[in-house]
Structures are given as structure tokens and as C-alpha cells.
Amino acid sequence: GAGVSQSPSNKVTEKGKDVELRCDPISGHTALYWYRQSLGQGLEFLIYFQGNSAPDKSGLPSDRFSAERTGGSVSTLTIQRTQQEDSAVYLCASSPQQVRDTQYFGPGTRLTVL
Amino acid sequence: EDQVTQSPEALRLQEGESSSLNCSYTVSGLRGLFWYRQDPGKGPEFLFTLYSAGEEKEKERLKATLTKKESFLHITAPKPEDSATYLCAVQADRGSTLGRLYFGRGTQLTVWP
Numbered sequence: 531g532a533g534v535s536q537s538p539s540n541k542v543t544e545k546g547k548d549v550e551l552r553c554d555p556i557s558g559h560t561a562l563y564w565y566r567q568s569l570g571q572g573l574e575f576l577i578y579f580q581g582n583s584a585p586d587k588s589g590l591p592s593d594r595f596s597a598e599r600t601g602g603s604v605s606t607l608t609i610q611r612t613q614q615e616d617s618a619v620y621l622c623a624s625s626p627q628q629v630r631d632t633q634y635f636g637p638g639t640r641l642t643v644l
Numbered sequence: 645e646d647q648v649t650q651s652p653e654a655l656r657l658q659e660g661e662s663s664s665l666n667c668s669y670t671v672s673g674l675r676g677l678f679w680y681r682q683d684p685g686k687g688p689e690f691l692f693t694l695y696s697a698g699e700e701k702e703k704e705r706l707k708a709t710l711t712k713k714e715s716f717l718h719i720t721a722p723k724p725e726d727s728a729t730y731l732c733a734v735q736a737d738r739g740s741t742l743g744r745l746y747f748g749r750g751t752q753l754t755v756w757p
Contacts, residue, residue: 534687561743572648573688573731573747580743589744621687625743632678633745635687 532556534636536622542642543612551607551639555624562605563625563633564597568618576620579605580627612643647671650732650748657755660721665751667732668714675737677715678745679708682729691717691730722755729753 535554543549555562564576575589579599590596594612599605609616619640623633651666669677676695680688692701694710701708705726707718717730729752733745 563744565745565747570749572749573733573745575744575746578744586744631743632690632693633743634690635680637685637687 534622534624534634536620536636536639538639539637540640540642542644544644545614546611548608548610549612549641551609551620551641553605553607553622553624553636555603555605555622556634557603559624559626559634560602561625561627561631561633562599563623564605564607565621565623566618567621567638573621576607609641612641614643617641617643648732648734648746648748650730650751652751653749654752655754657719657722657753659723659755659757662718662720662722664719665717665730665732665753666714667717667748669732669734669746670713671734671736671746673737675735677710678733678735679715679717680731680733682731682750688731719753722753724755724757727753727755 537552560581562579565573567573577597578586594610597607619638621635621638623635625631625633648669657663676693678693679691681691682688692708697712699710705720709716729750731750733747
């Protein structure tokens with residue numbers, strides 16, 4: 531079956547612009563996670579959605595970052611007023627449920643802020 | 645604070661030369677330990693999940709083991725196609741986000757012919 535998809539695969543933007551990154555999880559998966567992978571760093575948790583519950587935003591680095599998930603499926607991560615330190619690969623993962631389930635990752639979106 | 649440390653950071657092996665990668669962790673109650681493989685420009689690809697000390701899992705040339713403090717990924721007779729970055733992650737059974745994964749920085753494995 532189809533895996534997790536993300537778009538765009540690459541995004542180059544200018545400092546101060548807003549960007550939107552999209553994630554399509556595996557069909558039927560209720561849990562969705564966003565992570566960030568910066569050069570030389572491990573994957574860093576950003577935000578978590580589980581079904582229709584309120585998202586856990588505890589990993590978002592600043593209030594310039596926000597995310598939503600519509601209809602329990604597609605998710606969009608928005609970064610406002612981008613800064614150079616936001617440059618990273620943004621990865622989305624989904625899992626059937628929350629506890630103990632394997633998270634399956636998409637290919638990521640490489641964001642470059644000039 | 646929950647932490648995951650992987651060693652070595654980089655490993656070069658000749659084809660057929662077996663070795664092990666280490667993942668040590670401190671977590672407030674381990675729910676699961678995950679191994680992923682990541683190729684350049686791609687997302688992490690799931691390999692194994694281990695849940696309790698003493699557990700072992702195998703897949704082709706890879707074997708993962710788990711103790712109360714660390715996990716090993718053993719690579720037997722590696723081939724050049726095994727070259728990748730191997731990521732270790734843990735999931736805690738306590739905390740504000742039960743499902744989130746805490747990742748190590750990875751071991752970059754290069755296998756040359």
C-alpha cells in the first residue's frame with residue numbers, strides 16, 4: 531500500500547516568508563507526528579496528533595510554528611516569518627495508534643531559508 | 645531527561661567484516677526501542693522494535709538485541725548495500741507525549757567492497 535507522502539520535497543524560501551509543508555499519512559493511521567532533522571542533529575519531535583484529540587504541541591520550538599490536521603488525515607505544518615535556523619528536513623510519521631506502534635516515516639521536506 | 649546515545653558516530657567496514665553498533669539509553673520507563681535505517685535524502689525506514697530486555701530480532705544480515713541500558717545492532721558479513729545511517733530511538737511509557745520517539749544522532753555505516 532501507499533506509504534506516508536510529503537510535499538514539497540524541497541522548499542527554498544527567503545528569510546521572513548511563511549511556508550506550508552504537507553503530510554499525507556498512511557490510510558487508516560490515527561496517530562501523526564512531525565519531527566525535524568537538522569544537520570548533524572538527531573530527529574527532534576515537534577508535534578503529535580491522535581485522532582480527534584487536541585494535538586500535543588510540546589515540541590514546537592517557537593510560536594512561529596503551528597500545525598493542523600484536517601479530517602483526521604492530512605496535516606499541514608506552517609512556519610511563519612522563517613529564520614535561517616529553521617533550515618532542516620521536516621519529517622512526518624504516522625502509526626496505527628499511539629502506544630507501542632511503529633511509526634512509518636515519509637521522505638521529508640528539505641527546507642532551506644536564505 | 646530521556647536520552648539516547650549512539651556509538652560510534654561513523655563506522656567503515658570492509659565487505660564481510662562483521663561488527664556491532666551501540667545504542668545506550670536513559671528513559672523513564674521503556675515502552676519500546678526502535679531501529680531505523682536512513683539512506684541519504686530519504687526518510688527513516690523501519691527495521692526492528694524491541695520491547696523488553698533479552699529480546700532479539702533478526703532480519704537478513706542484521707540482528708538487534710536489548711538489555712536494560714542498551715541495544716546492539718549486529719551486522720554479519722555486511723555488503724555495500726548495507727551502507728546507510730542507522731538510527732536508534734526509544735519510546736517512554738511515562739511523560740506528556742507517550743508516543744513520541746527520542747532519537748540518537750545515528751551511526752553512519754560505510755561498507756566498501
